[in-house]
Amino acid sequence: MDPWIAAVVTIIGAATPLLYAALGELVAERSGVLNLGVEGMMLVGAVTGFAVTATTGTAWLGIPAAALAGTLMALLFAVLTLTLLANQVATGLALTIFGIGLSALIGSGFVGRPVPQLPTLPIPILSAIPVLGPILFDHDVLIYLSFVMTALVAWFLARSRAGLVLRAVGENDEAAHGLGHGVVKVRYAAVLFGGLMAGLGGAFLSVSYTPMWIEQMTAGRGWIALALVVFAAWRPWRVLVGAYLFGGVTIFQLQAQGLGLLPVPSQVLSMLPYLATILVLVVSSLGPWRRRLNAPACLGRPFRATR
Amino acid sequence: MKLSRRHLLGTAAAGSALAALPAASARAQSPLKVGFVYVGPKGDNGWSFRHDVARLAVEEALGDKVETRYVENVPEGPDAERVIRQLAATGQGLIYTTSFGFMNPTLKVAKQFPDVKFEHATGYVTTPNVAVYNARFYEGRSVIGTMAAMMSKKGVAGYIGSVPIPEVVMGIDAFTLAAQKVNPDFRTVVVWVNSWHDPGKEADAAKALFDQGVDIIAQHTDSAAPLQVAEQRGLYGFGQAADQSAFAPEGQLTAIVDNWGPYYIKRTQEVIDGTWETHDVWYGLKEGMVSLAPYGPAVPPDVAAAADKVKAGIIDGSYQPFGGPIMDQSGAKRVAEGETIPDGDLLKLDWYVKGVQA
Numbered sequence: 097m098d099p100w101i102a103a104v105v106t107i108i109g110a111a112t113p114l115l116y117a118a119l120g121e122l123v124a125e126r127s128g129v130l131n132l133g134v135e136g137m138m139l140v141g142a143v144t145g146f147a148v149t150a151t152t153g154t155a156w157l158g159i160p161a162a163a164l165a166g167t168l169m170a171l172l173f174a175v176l177t178l179t180l181l182a183n184q185v186a187t188g189l190a191l192t193i194f195g196i197g198l199s200a201l202i203g204s205g206f207v208g209r210p211v212p213q214l215p216t217l218p219i220p221i222l223s224a225i226p227v228l229g230p231i232l233f234d235h236d237v238l239i240y241l242s243f244v245m246t247a248l249v250a251w252f253l254a255r256s257r258a259g260l261v262l263r264a265v266g267e268n269d270e271a272a273h274g275l276g277h278g279v280v281k282v283r284y285a286a287v288l289f290g291g292l293m294a295g296l297g298g299a300f301l302s303v304s305y306t307p308m309w310i311e312q313m314t315a316g317r318g319w320i321a322l323a324l325v326v327f328a329a330w331r332p333w334r335v336l337v338g339a340y341l342f343g344g345v346t347i348f349q350l351q352a353q354g355l356g357l358l359p360v361p362s363q364v365l366s367m368l369p370y371l372a373t374i375l376v377l378v379v380s381s382l383g384p385w386r387r388r389l390n391a392p393a394c395l396g397r398p399f400r401a402t403r
Numbered sequence: 404m405k406l407s408r409r410h411l412l413g414t415a416a417a418g419s420a421l422a423a424l425p426a427a428s429a430r431a432q433s434p435l436k437v438g439f440v441y442v443g444p445k446g447d448n449g450w451s452f453r454h455d456v457a458r459l460a461v462e463e464a465l466g467d468k469v470e471t472r473y474v475e476n477v478p479e480g481p482d483a484e485r486v487i488r489q490l491a492a493t494g495q496g497l498i499y500t501t502s503f504g505f506m507n508p509t510l511k512v513a514k515q516f517p518d519v520k521f522e523h524a525t526g527y528v529t530t531p532n533v534a535v536y537n538a539r540f541y542e543g544r545s546v547i548g549t550m551a552a553m554m555s556k557k558g559v560a561g562y563i564g565s566v567p568i569p570e571v572v573m574g575i576d577a578f579t580l581a582a583q584k585v586n587p588d589f590r591t592v593v594v595w596v597n598s599w600h601d602p603g604k605e606a607d608a609a610k611a612l613f614d615q616g617v618d619i620i621a622q623h624t625d626s627a628a629p630l631q632v633a634e635q636r637g638l639y640g641f642g643q644a645a646d647q648s649a650f651a652p653e654g655q656l657t658a659i660v661d662n663w664g665p666y667y668i669k670r671t672q673e674v675i676d677g678t679w680e681t682h683d684v685w686y687g688l689k690e691g692m693v694s695l696a697p698y699g700p701a702v703p704p705d706v707a708a709a710a711d712k713v714k715a716g717i718i719d720g721s722y723q724p725f726g727g728p729i730m731d732q733s734g735a736k737r738v739a740e741g742e743t744i745p746d747g748d749l750l751k752l753d754w755y756v757k758g759v760q761a
């Protein structure tokens with residue numbers, strides 16, 4: 097394979113867990129809920145996916161189990177913040193810390209155990225196309241699904257009625273409530289979807305990308321996903337681009353080191369995605385840009401129906 | 404095992420209320436409490452995992468003469484001091500602090516608990532109740548460097564580095580020097596991931612190196628992820644800290660295995676016997692603190708024989724991993740013919756030998 101194509105394929109792999117987690121968080125945030133527990137949900141998804149795959153011998157059970165585990169973590173968060181109206185920031189941080197501990201507990205018997213790698217499923221004919229074939233049509237099921245989910249989320253938010261309601265809830269919960277929409281119900285659904293996607297992102301790491309379980313193997317990807325949502329200005333296609341950009345910077349700096357061409361210390365490039373996010377945050381706090389950046393107006397605000 | 408002091412006293416009091424005799428005999432047999440402090444999760448399958456394996460070996464070997472406790476995921480800083488003090492205050496007679504960054508907290512607590520013995524891994528300061536121990540992992544790197552040079556068709560190895568501390572630099576240099584004894588033009592390409600514990604990124608680095616045409620890799624990070632990549636691509640690598648052949652049955656040529664168990668058993672027994680004394684040791688292949696996993700199926704007999712020869716040479720002292728002449732990256736001679744790098748300088752090593760690209 098051409099080294100450039102190989103590099104692009106590697107970037108897609110590096111970006112996929114970010115893409116899953118960030119897409120899920122994006123939907124939750126568009127409904128007005130800030131869930132900082134992404135890292136914890138990813139870890140619990142990763143360990144559950146691995147444990148079920150290792151126990152049953154098939155990733156076809158492990159992947160749905162990971163999605164379910166992420167959803168359950170999100171349910172815990174939703175009950176605390178939406179029903180009991182706990183502070184979202186504190187609860188999200190607690191969810192991450194809880195997830196680190198819980199995943200270590202579940203995974204303690206699975207360290208050092210291998211599972212078979214998720215097979216790649218080249219799509220007939222299409223995968224033989226030069227350049228585009230290996231880049232788009234020669235992956236495992238979780239990578240294909242990440243493409244599909246991006247398109248689905250983008251369509252859902254922009255074109256569907258339910259997506260419109262979800263955005264309305266995130267922009268003005270009182271008005272949506274006044275129109276008769278169940279604000280809390282919509283937010284529950286959005287948060288649970290966020291957990292499901294984080295669980296899948298975790299499973300991609302533990303079942304497909306590096307099929308193993310070691311504690312805290314997500315290594316901060318949940319936090320990068322949170323930054324990515326801001327970087328992408330809460331838009332699904334930009335999350336896709338941002339995820340590949342963040343993944344690309346990592347791979348680029350590793351490649352450049354290998355070629356001996358890196359002009360600056362590797363740490364400088366490692367921090368570029370975060371610098372970019374800070375830049376976006378700074379710009380987004382400047383008046384004229386605020387509206388265009390499209391942060392949900394009710395983000396992080398608890399909602400209690402007045403009547 | 405979680406057994407609090409209050410619980411112990413309570414049981415003793417209850418025992419003496421019923422019958423005075425058992426309390427006294429229970430006291431005579433009371434096991435030595437041994438504490439372990441780990442910097443990472445014991446489930447990392449690498450550094451902390453190997454220390455925990457050794458802890459279990461101590462329990463296995465010494466049975467009810469010891470009672471072990473461990474604290475994992477302890478950050479190197481003020482928290483470490485609290486953890487170590489807590490262990491000392493709750494009756495541990497011997498405490499292993501298993502990371503370089505625990506040095507100052509260990510020394511501080513040791514001063515306040517002169518009757519407790521401390522064993523600090525990879526440090527350099529000893530006191531009457533603080534001993535230090537370290538392993539010459541670079542000796543293992545000489546062996547795998549020899550194998551890499553014999554098995555690479557391109558004369559280049561990829562090397563995934565964690566962070567450029569002397570321990571890691573030493574490994575890269577030993578690996579490259581050994582490889583150059585086989586192939587004088589051998590090069591080592593280092594890619595830093597700036598982390599000890601990020602399997603995804605380690606896999607990314609391995610992919611980047613293989614994509615660039617490297618056909619063999621070594622790593623100084625904790626996970627088996629680079630080996631998995633090697634396995635997928637039908638190429639080769641070496642395990643780190645533990646035998647990782649389960650993840651790469653074909654791809655792992657051998658692994659450098661940290662083997663703390665025999666040392667921990669010996670030192671724990673010495674505390675029980677009352678013969679423990681402080682020391683500063685740096686053990687290697689000879690003492691068994693560093694060992695190599697069985698060769699993988701892809702290792703041809705001549706490579707295995709050469710590796711065995713290097714291993715035997717290091718053990719009997721005829722093979723010097725850092726024997727001169729050694730040039731640095733700029734080509735300047737740093738170690739003259741017939742000389743070697745003294746241990747003190749090795750522990751501060753901050754330069755790469757010729758042929759390293761880092």
